[in-house]
Amino acid sequence: MKLAFPHDVHTHTTYSDGRGSMWENLENAVAAGLEVLGISDHIHYLPPRAFNTYVREIKMAFNDVPLVLLVGVETNIVENGPDIADWQAEKLDYVIASVHTWVKTPEEYLELVKLALLDENVDVIGHFGASFPYVGFPHQACIDEVLNIAEANGKAFEISSRYKVPDPGFVRECIRRGIKLTFASDAHSPGEVGRIGWAERVFQKAGGRKEDLLFGELL
Secondary structure (H helix, E strand, C coil): CCCCCCEECCECCCCCCCCCCHHHHHHHHHHCCCCEEEEEEEHHHCCHHHHHHHHHHHHHHHHHCCCEEEEEEEEEEECCEECCCHHHHCCCCEEEEECCCCCCCHHHHHHHHHHHHCCCCCCEECCCCCCHHHHCCCCHHHHHHHHHHHHHHCCEEEEECCCCECCHHHHHHHHHHCCCEEEECCECCHHHCCCCHHHHHHHHHCCCCHHHECCHHHC
């Protein structure tokens, strides 16, 4: 079925732990009917020289592909905040920040997310709530605090088809508050690029429109 909002801005390549090249991801993005593709490899795989090569390769390909190609990264939210330097963020179209470390409680998870929401280099929170089935679900008041911080700081949340998060109620509240959203396959192989059907269904059921998407103006 044709996608109504054909974009996928969370994909990985062989620059980090993906199994396909940027060009293979692009080929599958075109086949999937995407209009916007974001490459967002893990920042910790990219020391300075590799990082610069990564950014340069993606930006050089921009004019040679039949879609909008964005260069981003996925950072890790650690105890001191997202692991990205200012000079790196300045070269990117967007930055995703995600919790990848093991936490013991939902409160610990949310404290890490709040660090990212307060970081000027971060644009999008990745797979929010993916840890909740394992560490417990937070009280609604704690979720509301996260939403308040996101709203005040202009941050977005991705809707992850890979992890099936966040829940529809959270997405609906983001839309109500004007908090922007993105679609994410979190692809680690070229064949997974563009698999954002779950994200789009949740978004549409929540009443989402193009203007509720962070990259809606590119669609």
